[in-house]
Amino acid sequence: MVKLLSPDDADNSIHDWGKLFGKDYLPNLLIIDARPFHDYCKSHMNGAINICLPSTLLKRSTFTLEKCIQTLTSKEKILFNKYFTRDPADLPTVLFYDDYSASENDISSSIFYLVGKFIQHPLWNSPLYILEGGFNNFNERRSLLPDKITNSTFQKPLISLDQDLSSSSINSDTFSPSSTLFSPQSLISPNYPTHQPTSTCASSSRMKSPVGLSRFMLPDCSHLPVFKTRNYDEVLSNKNDNSIHLSTMLTPNEVNSLPNWLGGVIGNDLGSSVLTEKFNQLQIQERTRLNHALTKTDISNAQSTGEKPIISAGVELGRKNRYKDIFLYEHARVKLEKYDAKSKELDSVASYINASYIHYTNSKLNYIATQGPLNETIGDFWNVIYCNNVPIIFSLTPQSENQVEKCAPFWNSGVYYSNAIKIKVDLVEEVEDLQLSYKTEAKCIARRILVTVGEKPPKEVLQLHMMSWPDYSIVICEEDILSLVSMKRYICKQLNIESVPILVHCSAGCGRTGSFCVIDTCIDVLFKEEREHQQETKDLIYEITSQFRSQRVFMVQTLRQYMLIYDSIIKFVKMHEKSPKFVVGDILTGEGLVDWERKDPGIIKRFIEAYR
Structure with a gap:
C-alpha cells in the first residue's frame, strides 16, 4: 500500500526510520529522488538515490524494476542486490520524492510509474511513501542551517558492501541544503568521524560558499585546506599528512640537477x-x-x-x-x-x-x-x-x-x-x-x-x-x-x-x-x-x-x-x-x-x- 507522508510528519518519520538497520548493517530506509539529475546535484536528502528516467520508459510494463536498477551506478546496484538477498518481509521502507506538489488526488507521472515498479515486483513487499508537497516545499519548511548538522548524523553503524559501497545513516538532519551540499564525510568517506567547526571563521566560510558540488566543500577554517574528491583513501584534515610523500630518494646533488x-x-x-x-x-x-x-x-x-x-x-x-x-x-x-x-x-x-x-x-x-x-x-x-x-x-x-x-x-x-x-x-x-x-x-x-x-x-x-x-x-x-x-x-x-x-x-x-x-x-x-x-x-x-x-x-x-x-x-x-x-x-x-x-x-x- 502506498501512503502520502506529510511534511509535518516527515521529520520525525525519517528520524525514526533512520535509526533502524538490518542484520546486514544496511538502513531500513531507502530514499528515491525522482528529480532531474542536475536538481539532485544542487541539493537532496542525505543518502537519496537518484532515479530519473523518461516517462516513455517508465510507462512500459516491460521496463521492470530490474531495468530501472540497471541504469544506476555500480555501488547503487550493489545496494539493491544486497536488499534483494533479504527476506521480503525485511525489505526497507521506501520514500519517494520529486519537485511536484504531490497530494491525495494528484501526483506526478514519474512518481506514479516509478512507485508502480516497486508494487509490481513480486519480491518487494515493504511500506511505500510519497513525500507530500514535494522536495522544495519540504526544504522551505525545514529551513535547515549548516550549523545544525551534528555528529549524530554519522554515528550509526558503518555500512560496507564488499568495501565498495559508502552510505551514511539518516537522522533528523537528513536534508543538506545547497550551501552545504554533500559534506565530505556524509557523501565521500563516512567511515571517518565528521569534522566539527572549531571557529566562527569556519561557519562563516561555509555560509558564504556558492552552490555546492558533489565531492567538494571547503573544510573548516584553515590556511591550507585539504580536499577530498571521489577517492576514499585520503583523510580530510586541517594538517598535512606527512605519510603521503614522494618515494624517490635523492641526494642533494641529484636534486640540484633536476629542473x-x-x-x-x-x-x-x-x-x-x-x-x-x-x-x-x-x-x-x-x-x-x-x-x-x-x-x-x-x-x-x-x-x-x-x-x-x-x-x-x-x-x-x-x-x-x-x-x-x-x-x-x-x-x-x-x-x-x-x-x-x-x-x-x-x-x-x-x-x-x-x-x-x-x-x-x-x-x-x-x-x-x-x-x-x-x-x-x-x-x-x-x-x-x-x-x-x-x-x-x-x-x-x-x-x-x-x-x-x-x-x-x-x-x-x-x-x-x-x-x-x-x-x-x-x-x-x-x-x-x-x-x-x-x-x-x-x-x-x-x-x-x-x-x-x-x-x-x-x-x-x-x-x-x-x-x-x-x-x-x-x-x-x-x-x-x-x-x-x-x-x-x-x-x-x-x-x-x-x-x-x-x-x-x-x-x-x-x-x-x-x-x-x-x-x-x-x-x-x-x-x-x-x-x-x-x-x-x-x-x-x-x-x-x-x-x-x-x-x-x-x-x-x-x-x-x-x-x-x-x-x-x-x-x-x-x-x-x-x-x-x-x-x-x-x-x-x-x-x-x-x-x-x-x-x-x-x-x-x-x-x-x-x-x-
Whole structure:
C-alpha cells in the first residue's frame, strides 16, 4: 500500500526510520529522488538515490524494476542486490520524492510509474511513501542551517558492501541544503568521524560558499585546506599528512640537477607540504569550474571554455554513464558521428558517449579519455575508436575489482551495435604477461584487435591492458608507467602518428587515466624543450594537470596519484641523464626510455606491419 507522508510528519518519520538497520548493517530506509539529475546535484536528502528516467520508459510494463536498477551506478546496484538477498518481509521502507506538489488526488507521472515498479515486483513487499508537497516545499519548511548538522548524523553503524559501497545513516538532519551540499564525510568517506567547526571563521566560510558540488566543500577554517574528491583513501584534515610523500630518494646533488620547478617541490619532507598545497589549489579550481557549470541555467547562447565550462549533455543519461558524477564539459566532449553523409543527424542522446578530448597547449599529443565501457556502450566505444582513427587503447583497469565491474570486456570477439550500426570485433592476437620493466610484478596483456563498422574497411587497433593498477591506488611502479610511455612513443614514431589521438580509459576515465596522460605529456614537453634549448620555469606537472582538468573532471583524482606523477618524472629525468643509480635492468634508448624495439616479444612488430 502506498501512503502520502506529510511534511509535518516527515521529520520525525525519517528520524525514526533512520535509526533502524538490518542484520546486514544496511538502513531500513531507502530514499528515491525522482528529480532531474542536475536538481539532485544542487541539493537532496542525505543518502537519496537518484532515479530519473523518461516517462516513455517508465510507462512500459516491460521496463521492470530490474531495468530501472540497471541504469544506476555500480555501488547503487550493489545496494539493491544486497536488499534483494533479504527476506521480503525485511525489505526497507521506501520514500519517494520529486519537485511536484504531490497530494491525495494528484501526483506526478514519474512518481506514479516509478512507485508502480516497486508494487509490481513480486519480491518487494515493504511500506511505500510519497513525500507530500514535494522536495522544495519540504526544504522551505525545514529551513535547515549548516550549523545544525551534528555528529549524530554519522554515528550509526558503518555500512560496507564488499568495501565498495559508502552510505551514511539518516537522522533528523537528513536534508543538506545547497550551501552545504554533500559534506565530505556524509557523501565521500563516512567511515571517518565528521569534522566539527572549531571557529566562527569556519561557519562563516561555509555560509558564504556558492552552490555546492558533489565531492567538494571547503573544510573548516584553515590556511591550507585539504580536499577530498571521489577517492576514499585520503583523510580530510586541517594538517598535512606527512605519510603521503614522494618515494624517490635523492641526494642533494641529484636534486640540484633536476629542473628548478621539479627540484623545488621536494623540500625537507619529500614534497609532502608543497605538493599537498598544489593539489589543493587544483581542487579549488575544479570546484569553481563545476559550480559555474552546474549553476548556469541559460546555456543556449553561452560558449563553453576551460575556465567557464558548460554541461549540456549526459547528466540525464544514466544508462550511458558508469558514474553519475563524471560530467562532460561541452567544449571537450566527444560526440558519436553519423555513419555517412546520407545518414540523418544524431540528436543529443544518440551522439552521447562519456568521453573527452584531452590536449595540452604546448604538446603535439592528443588523447581521448573515457570511462570503462558498459555492456550497453561497447558499440559506441568502438565507434569512437574507428571514427577517430585511434591506433592504441590503454586500458588501465581490470575488468572487475572487489567483485565490482570496472569495465565491460570490449576486447572479446563479437558483434555490437552503435545507433543501429553493426560493429564487428575480432581478437587477432593476445600476449599475456607482457613484461614492462625488469622489476615489475604488474600484469599487462597486449591484444591486436580488428574492428569493422558497417560496410567500411576494417581497422586494426592495439590494446595494452594493465591488470595491476587498482582504483585510487599507486601499487604500480613508476618504471612500469615509463615503460608504457616508451612503448607508445616507439609505436607512434614508427608509424608517424604522434598527433593521432590515443584512447585511455580506466573505470571512470579520470584518476589513472589522468595520471598516465599527464606523465606522457610532461615527457613530450621535456623532449620538446630539450630540442629547442628551452627550460620551463613553471611547474609543468601542475600546469598540465590544471589544463586537463579544464577538459575533463577529476583528471588525477588523488594526492597519491598526483605524487606518483612527480616520482615518475623525477625517475625519467634521471634515466634520461643516464644516472647509474636509475639505469639498471632494462636496455634503454638514447632518450633514456625502455628500448621496445629490442624488448618486443613480437606482437608490437606485427601490429606495426599490419597498421601500415
